[in-house]
Every structure is written in C-alpha cells, then in structure tokens.
Amino acid sequence: MQTQLRTSRRDFLKIAGTTAGGLVIGFNWFSCDSPKMEVLSTEQILAQAKSFNSFLSISPTGDVVIFSPNPELGQNIKTSFPMVVAEELEADWEKVRVVQANLDPEKYERQLTGGSGAMPHSWERLRKAGATAKFVLVAAAAQTWKVPASELTVSKGMISHEGSGKKGHFGEFVAVATTLTAPEEVVLKDKKDFTIIGTPVKNVDAKSMYTGQGMYGLDFYREGMKYAMIQRAPFGMKLVSVDDAAARAVAGVSDVVSFGSNVAVVGTSTWPLMKAKKLLKISYEPETEVESSSDHDKLFADLLAKGSAEVKRKDGNVNLAFKNAAKIITAEYQCPFVAHSPMEPENFFAHVQGDKVELVGPTQTPDRARQETAALLGIPPENVSVEITRLGGGFGRRLRADYVIEAVEVSRAIQAPVKVTWSREDELTGGAYRPAVRYRFEAALDDKGTLTGYKLRGVGMNAGNTTRENNFPSGAVDHVLIETIEHASSITTNAWRAPITNFLAYAEQSFLDEVALAAGKDPVDFRLELLQRAKTNPVGEVDYDVDRMLGVVNMAKEKSNWGKNPSIKQGFSVYFSHRSYVAQVADIEVQGGKPTLKKITAVTDCGLVVNPTGANHQVRGGIVDGMGHAMYTNLTFEAGVPKQKNFDTYRLIRLKEVPEIDTHFVDSGFDPTGLGEPALPPTGGAIANAIFAATGRRLRSQPFIEQKEFSDIQLQIKRT
Amino acid sequence: MASFTLSINGTTRTVEVEDDTPLLWVLRDHLGLVGTKFSCGIAQCGACTVHVNGNATFSCMTPISSVGNAEVVTIEGLSEAGDHPVQKAWEQVDVAQCGYCQAGQIMTAAAFLNQNPSPSMEEIDNAMNRNICRCGTYHKIREAVSLASKSS
Numbered sequence: 002m003q004t005q006l007r008t009s010r011r012d013f014l015k016i017a018g019t020t021a022g023g024l025v026i027g028f029n030w031f032s033c034d035s036p037k038m039e040v041l042s043t044e045q046i047l048a049q050a051k052s053f054n055s056f057l058s059i060s061p062t063g064d065v066v067i068f069s070p071n072p073e074l075g076q077n078i079k080t081s082f083p084m085v086v087a088e089e090l091e092a093d094w095e096k097v098r099v100v101q102a103n104l105d106p107e108k109y110e111r112q113l114t115g116g117s118g119a120m121p122h123s124w125e126r127l128r129k130a131g132a133t134a135k136f137v138l139v140a141a142a143a144q145t146w147k148v149p150a151s152e153l154t155v156s157k158g159m160i161s162h163e164g165s166g167k168k169g170h171f172g173e174f175v176a177v178a179t180t181l182t183a184p185e186e187v188v189l190k191d192k193k194d195f196t197i198i199g200t201p202v203k204n205v206d207a208k209s210m211y212t213g214q215g216m217y218g219l220d221f222y223r224e225g226m227k228y229a230m231i232q233r234a235p236f237g238m239k240l241v242s243v244d245d246a247a248a249r250a251v252a253g254v255s256d257v258v259s260f261g262s263n264v265a266v267v268g269t270s271t272w273p274l275m276k277a278k279k280l281l282k283i284s285y286e287p288e289t290e291v292e293s294s295s296d297h298d299k300l301f302a303d304l305l306a307k308g309s310a311e312v313k314r315k316d317g318n319v320n321l322a323f324k325n326a327a328k329i330i331t332a333e334y335q336c337p338f339v340a341h342s343p344m345e346p347e348n349f350f351a352h353v354q355g356d357k358v359e360l361v362g363p364t365q366t367p368d369r370a371r372q373e374t375a376a377l378l379g380i381p382p383e384n385v386s387v388e389i390t391r392l393g394g395g396f397g398r399r400l401r402a403d404y405v406i407e408a409v410e411v412s413r414a415i416q417a418p419v420k421v422t423w424s425r426e427d428e429l430t431g432g433a434y435r436p437a438v439r440y441r442f443e444a445a446l447d448d449k450g451t452l453t454g455y456k457l458r459g460v461g462m463n464a465g466n467t468t469r470e471n472n473f474p475s476g477a478v479d480h481v482l483i484e485t486i487e488h489a490s491s492i493t494t495n496a497w498r499a500p501i502t503n504f505l506a507y508a509e510q511s512f513l514d515e516v517a518l519a520a521g522k523d524p525v526d527f528r529l530e531l532l533q534r535a536k537t538n539p540v541g542e543v544d545y546d547v548d549r550m551l552g553v554v555n556m557a558k559e560k561s562n563w564g565k566n567p568s569i570k571q572g573f574s575v576y577f578s579h580r581s582y583v584a585q586v587a588d589i590e591v592q593g594g595k596p597t598l599k600k601i602t603a604v605t606d607c608g609l610v611v612n613p614t615g616a617n618h619q620v621r622g623g624i625v626d627g628m629g630h631a632m633y634t635n636l637t638f639e640a641g642v643p644k645q646k647n648f649d650t651y652r653l654i655r656l657k658e659v660p661e662i663d664t665h666f667v668d669s670g671f672d673p674t675g676l677g678e679p680a681l682p683p684t685g686g687a688i689a690n691a692i693f694a695a696t697g698r699r700l701r702s703q704p705f706i707e708q709k710e711f712s713d714i715q716l717q718i719k720r721t
Numbered sequence: 722m723a724s725f726t727l728s729i730n731g732t733t734r735t736v737e738v739e740d741d742t743p744l745l746w747v748l749r750d751h752l753g754l755v756g757t758k759f760s761c762g763i764a765q766c767g768a769c770t771v772h773v774n775g776n777a778t779f780s781c782m783t784p785i786s787s788v789g790n791a792e793v794v795t796i797e798g799l800s801e802a803g804d805h806p807v808q809k810a811w812e813q814v815d816v817a818q819c820g821y822c823q824a825g826q827i828m829t830a831a832a833f834l835n836q837n838p839s840p841s842m843e844e845i846d847n848a849m850n851r852n853i854c855r856c857g858t859y860h861k862i863r864e865a866v867s868l869a870s871k872s873s
C-alpha cells in the first residue's frame with residue numbers, strides 16, 4: 002500500500018529559501034567508497050550542512066542530521082522520531098546524527114511530551130519530511146547524470162543508476178537538491194519495505210549517558226550563574242514574615258529574596274543553600290482550608306453520600322435496572338495522592354535581561370514555559386528562548402511551568418543568571434500530585450448473570466472528571482449512570498502518567514472481577530461477553546475500538562495460558578487509554594499457603610511498533626510503575642504538609658520487587674497509537690485480582706501493603 | 722572554609738569548601754564532574770554512587786572531610802573511552818529510559834563485579850537493589866550486570 006500525502010506548507014517551505022550554514026559547494030570531505038572515513042563532530046557536519054526541512058539537514062559529506070523536536074524523558078522519542086525520518090529518506094543509520102531541537106513554534110507543531118501523543122501526531126509528518134528530502138535528492142541526481150529519476154534507486158544513503166552504473170552518496174547531490182522545489186505530494190514507502198522502523202535501534206544518547214556527560218537540566222552550568230533553592234509554603238498557607246539572618250550567615254549564601262509565599266536562598270553553589278534553607282525562620286498563616294488526610298477521609302464519605310454530582314453519562318433507566326435486579330454488587334475503591342518523583346528533581350536555568358529571557362532545562366512543555374514567562378514579565382513570547390535538555394524522567398510533573406517561573410522570578414530579583422534546584426524534599430512536598438480519588442461502583446445482574454445496570458460515582462481532590470465515561474464497560478450495558486464530584490482542595494494536583502486511568506483502571510477492573518464472580522462467570526469470559534454485546538448491539542457512543550480490545554483480550558488469554566494450570570492463580574485486567582489497548586494477566590503460585598507473584602503477561606496493541614526495544618521498555622516500565630505505586634507508595638498530609646518527605650518513607654519499587662514480565666504485541670495494522678502511558682493502567686487490577694484469586698482477599702485501596710486485608714499476606718516476588 | 726586535596730579519577734584536585742560539604746556537591750559544583758547525579762540526598766536511591774577505594778559509595782552522604790587521600794572514581798573516570806565491560810554491557814542491552822540513574826547503576830555494578838566477578842543472579846539482585854530506577858529498567862539492569870559478569 003502506497004500513500005499519497007499532501008505536504009503542509011508550514012512544514013515544507015520551498016527548499017531553496019530555507020538553506021542555512023556556510024556550504025562550500027562541490028567540496029567533498031571524502032569519497033564514500035574510501036575506506037578511511039573521517040568522523041566529524043555534529044557541529045562540524047552542521048556547519049556545512051544544508052537544511053532540507055525542519056527535521057533534517059544533510060552535509061556534502063553525506064552525513065545526515067535529524068532534529069528531534071519533542072522533549073526526551075525516557076520515552077525514547079529522540080531515537081524513534083529520527084528512525085521514521087531516516088526510513089523514508091533511505092538514509093544509512095550509521096551516518097545519522099540526532100540533535101535535540103530547541104523550542105521553535107514556527108518550525109514545529111505540538112512540541113511537547115504528554116498524553117502518549119508524540120508519535121501518533123508526528124508519524125505522517127516525519128515520514129513526509131524524509132520522503133520529500135529523498136525526492137529532491139533523487140531529482141538532483143537525475144539532473145546531474147541526465148537520466149530519468151524513475152530509473153534511480155536509493156539505499157542506505159546511496160543513489161544508484163543501474164543502466165549507467167553511476168553511484169553517489171547523498172552529500173554529492175545536496176548542492177543541486179537544495180536549489181530544487183520540494184513537491185507538494187510525496188509517495189511514502191510500503192510498510193513491508195521498512196528496514197529501520199521495526200528494528201531494535203539503540204538509544205542515540207547511550208554513550209553520553211553511560212559515560213556521565215552532563216546532558217540533563219541539573220547539569221547545566223553557565224559562567225557566572227548563581228544557584229538558588231526555595232522554601233515553599235504549606236498548602237493553604239501564606240507567608241507572613243521571614244527571619245533570614247541565620248540563613249544569610251551561612252558561608253556561600255549571597256542573597257535571600259521573597260516572591261509570593263516563596264523564599265529563595267541564593268548563592269554560589271548548592272550545599273550552602275541546603276543548609277541555609279533549614280535556617281530560615283518563616284511564619285505562615287492560613288489563606289484557605291489547611292487540609293490533612295483525615296479531612297479527606299471524611300470529605301470522601303460525605304461527598305459520595307450526598308454531594309451534588311455532575312452526570313457524565315446516562316444510558317437507559319438505571320433505577321429500573323437496579324429495582325429489577327436479581328443481584329446487586331456494591332464496592333468502594335480509593336487511591337491516595339502520590340508525587341511524580343522523577344529521579345532528576347525539578348530545576349531550571351533562567352536569565353532575565355531587560356525584556357529578553359533565556360531559559361534552559363527539563364520541561365515537557367517548552368511553549369508553556371515560554372508563554373507563562375512572557376505573561377509574568379509582560380513581554381512578547383518571542384523574546385523568550387527555551388533550550389530543552391534531556392529530562393531525568395517526567396511522569397507529567399514537567400507539564401507544569403511552576404518551577405520554570407520560580408527561576409524567572411529569582412533571576413529578575415537578583416538581576417543575574419540563576420539555576421533553581423529542588424531537593425527531593427522539595428519535590429515530595431512541593432505539590433502538583435496525582436489527586437486522591439474515591440469511587441463507588443454498583444452493578445445490577447439479572448437472573449442469568451447478565452450485567453444490566455452499572456453505576457459509577459467518583460469523588461476527586463482537584464481531579465477534574467474522575468471518570469472516563471465513554472470507556473468500557475459503557476457501550477456494553479443497557480442502563481448506565483456515571484457521575485463525578487469535585488472537591489476544590491488547597492493541595493495542588495497535576496496530570497500524572499495516564500491521568501485518572503492510572504487509578505480508575507485498577508478500581509474498575511477489580512470491580513468487574515467482583516461482578517464476574519458474583520455472576521458465577523470466568524472473569525475473561527465475562528469481559529468477552531460484554532465486548533460481544535458492545536460489538537453487535539452497542540449502547541450509545543464509546544471511545545474505544547471493540548475489535549482492538551477483543552484482540553488484546555483474546556491474545557492475553559492464550560499467551561497467559563489463562564485458567565489452564567490449577568496451581569497458578571491468575572488475575573486479569575484490560576484497559577484502553579491514550580489510543581492504545583493493553584491486557585495483562587498476573588500469575589500467583591501458592592505453595593504451602595504462601596503466595597508468590599511470578600509473572601505478568603502483557604499484550605499490547607499500540608499499532609505499528611516503531612522500535613521493539615523502546616516498546617518493550619515502555620510496557621515493562623509502565624507495569625513496574627503501575628505495580629510500584631499500587632503496592633507501596635503513599636503520600637499523606639498533616640496540616641497542609643506531606644508526612645513523607647524523602648525516599649526513606651516515600652517508598653518506590655525496587656529491583657527485587659519486580660517479577661518477570663512477558664510482553665507481546667498485536668499486529669493490528671494501525672499506524673502507531675502511542676505507548677508512554679497505556680501499559681500502566683491495567684497493572685494494579687491484574688495484581689489485585691490475582692491476589693484475590695490466590696488468597697480470597699479483595700484489595701480496594703492503595704497502596705496494598707498498608708491495607709488491613711494485606712497485612713498477613715506475605716507475598717513473595719519471584720524473579721527469573 | 723578549608724582546603725582539601727583529593728584524588729579523583731587518578732588526578733589530584735584541590736578545592737576550598739566547608740568541611741561538611743558532601744563529596745557529591747564537590748564533584749558537581751566545584752569540579753564540574755556532573756556525571757554523578759543528585760536525586761535524594763539521603764543515601765536511599767544510589768544515583769550519586771561513586772567508588773571510594775573501590776567501594777560503591779553514596780557520595781551525597783560522604784562529607785569531604787572524610788575522604789582524605791582515598792582514591793575516588795566517578796563515572797567520568799570509570800574508563801577512558803567509555804568501554805568498561807559494564808558500560809559496554811549497558812550499551813549492548815540498551816538499558817536506559819530517561820538515563821538519569823544509570824551512571825549510579827553502572828558504578829554500583831562495576832564495584833560489585835570487581836569484588837564478585839562471577840555472581841549468581843541472587844547476588845546481582847542483592848547488589849543492585851540499593852539503586853532506584855524510577856523508569857523501571859530493572860529487568861535490563863539485571864540482564865546487563867549478568868552480561869558484564871560473563872564478559873569481564
């Protein structure tokens with residue numbers, strides 16, 4: 002299948018008008034056939050390269066530089082984006098260099114990392130970028146050799162003409178190619194001819210990471226810059242006064258400045274600031290409600306019982322379904338606040354100079370950093386430059402620009418370039434958490450065990466819509482009522498990897514397990530029955546593709562040997578999020594009354610897999626993340642301050658707590674649909690359902706290790 | 722302020738800092754060796770791991786006054802060309818996601834394998850359990866340490 006695509010004017014201006022760099026036309030560094038190849042630095046290549054479009058430049062040496070515009074936080078986009086460009090260009094991957102592009106809204110659309118959306122958004126754009134450049138290179142070779150372009154073939158950066166035996170690398174045609182006009186339509190490769198996409202290409206930053214080259218925001222240094230750390234107010238409180246005498250007396254502290262309720266200590270290196278921050282004597286007073294976790298428990302109960310709810314979905318007559326039910330099942334599930342805790346704490350460099358600002362650091366949303374900076378200072382956004390460093394994790398925390406704005410505030414106050422660094426304590430107490438949520442589920446079964454009524458009511462702390470009302474099992478049930486209730490908390494919240502679904506999926510998939518057992522049905526058969534209903538006679542609109550969900554359920558049933566081994570107790574879970582589908586099965590073996598979690602089988606439909614290594618990483622990483630937070634992690638509050646302030650009490654999953662993970666991918670024929678988040682949501686449910694199957698204990702709150710029902714279950718975890 | 726003369730990656734370096742300054746911040750802020758990472762600051766995550774006389778050490782909780790003339794090796798000095806067997810194994814297995822913790826993981830693994838060149842998987846797990854990876858690359862870490870142990 003070949004695809005014809007119109008080229009967007011924004012992405013592909015006339016090439017002749019957009020070349021950059023000091024090219025010496027006709028100058029060759031080496032012949033491609035020469036055995037001795039000089040290895041040039043990326044800067045050397047770029048100095049003589051010509052720009053073909055926003056994504057790639059090619060030098061007369063035949064070296065290709067591919068710009069990756071989206072922030073890299075471990076989702077491997079800096080490797081997979083260039084793979085797609087190089088595929089259509091027919092480049093030699095060995096001659097491709099990858100450069101992180103800085104923020105440039107003129108050149109790039111959606112230059113952000115979030116929502117598992119980069120590859121789905123850019124897939125066609127990247128392919129066109131490569132294909133367009135290939136087209137003009139071929140046209141240039143045809144013109145040079147005076148042969149028809151249709152007689153030329155391209156492979157690994159070489160253009161060949163079989164009839165005349167002529168052969169040359171891309172670099173030889175760059176000068177001519179960049180005088181040609183790019184076509185508006187290009188022919189893309191047939192997917193079966195892919196030679197780079199679908200192969201395990203290694204991380205392009207591997208060497209830099211494993212030799213300790215400073216590439217993260219926290220590593221950034223500018224001659225003459227100051228360092229700063231900030232004390233923030235408890236949630237719901239505001240600053241009244243500061244006694245900074247003791248902090249200022251610490252050697253290496255040059256200044257203490259306040260803005261809003263924040264107090265920043267400034268100095269010439271980090272350690273004195275850590276000491277000085279502890280010596281600040283700050284008094285606060287309540288500004289709004291100052292909340293503790295005990296308040297949340299009461300709020301959840303009150304709001305679930307009588308809070309006015311926003312109706313998100315209503316099908317049929319749910320009251321009648323429950324009135325006529327043969328059996329009604331009701332359960333409540335709850336999740337705590339958790340922090341994002343990327344290994345690299347928040348930090349940013351800012352230099353405010355008059356009406357211009359330079360920003361450098363780790364951000365998932367460079368344009369938001371730019372816009373909020375411009376708004377704060379009342380300057381045009383184009384006066385703010387943003388250099389994107391590699392991110393030491395993100396998980397949604399760096400979608401916010403609060404820590405960028407802090408750096409701007411400090412730089413403005415001290416009139417100097419500054420890097421603001423958060424400590425781990427700052428990261429865990431500084432806000433923007435995954436919200437705490439409680440759900441009440443109710444299910445009505447008729448006398449055949451068919452699910453006829455389904456009610457879900459969620460209460461969230463600054464969670465927005467706590468439901469995904471058009472997700473499964475909506476579409477498969479005649480009578481549905483889905484409602485959400487918001488509590489405006491003084492504790493700040495933010496998107497957290499797979500927002501809402503990271504917990505809703507666990508609650509819903511556990512509850513469906515309860516309903517299946519109440520109906521006397523196998524949990525997988527019960528889901529298949531519901532999906533068949535949604536396929537043949539759907540109720541209302543749904544967001545998910547029933548066939549793709551059926552695909553992962555059926556393959557997971559097969560790959561996990563579902564129900565085949567009586568000594569293995571299994572838990573099933575399946576979820577659709579961010580355009581992709583993941584089914585998971587957790588296996589627990591019970592020997593001598595002791596349960597051992599042995600394996601999680603994961604079946605994913607994320608469309609076409611661009612890089613199998615990266616895809617496996619995202620699935621395993623998502624499962625480890627989902628398991629860790631379901632099992633171990635909790636953030637509780639006392640008078641607006643988290644009790645867990647560092648990794649000694651805020652427990653993250655470790656190597657010995659991870660079982661075998663067996664990954665499979667469905668070849669559904671779809672283009673890539675995203676994978677940074679979708680593997681996380683199903684995990685908690687698969688494990689909780691397996692624990693129930695093995696022990697009869699139903700875990701309705703996270704983290705599991707803090708639940709009464711789990712206290713005497715000594716779950717072992719086996720690694721292979 | 723006091724003057725400290727240190728042996729870092731085989732060279733002698735002198736810094737003027739307060740004697741309670743952790744080795745981590747001396748490396749990062751005073752010597753420009755930013756490969757050693759800050760993450761928790763309380764010896765819980767291992768991102769700051771360096772070798773002190775060959776032992777994997779949390780540099781965030783090592784006051785500079787305690788270092789004396791001990792040999793300190795950081796990720797920058799683990800090998801000249803980035804080809805230490807552990808670094809090569811990390812590349813071959815393609816371990817990293819965000820990569821931030823990996824220098825510490827590599828330093829923990831290198832010190833461990835130096836002391837125990839042919840470990841069992843159980844011993845590898847016990848050695849590597851002190852380092853947190855928030856991205857969850859634990860399967861690949863185990864695989865890479867195992868690979869390095871066979872090839873070293």
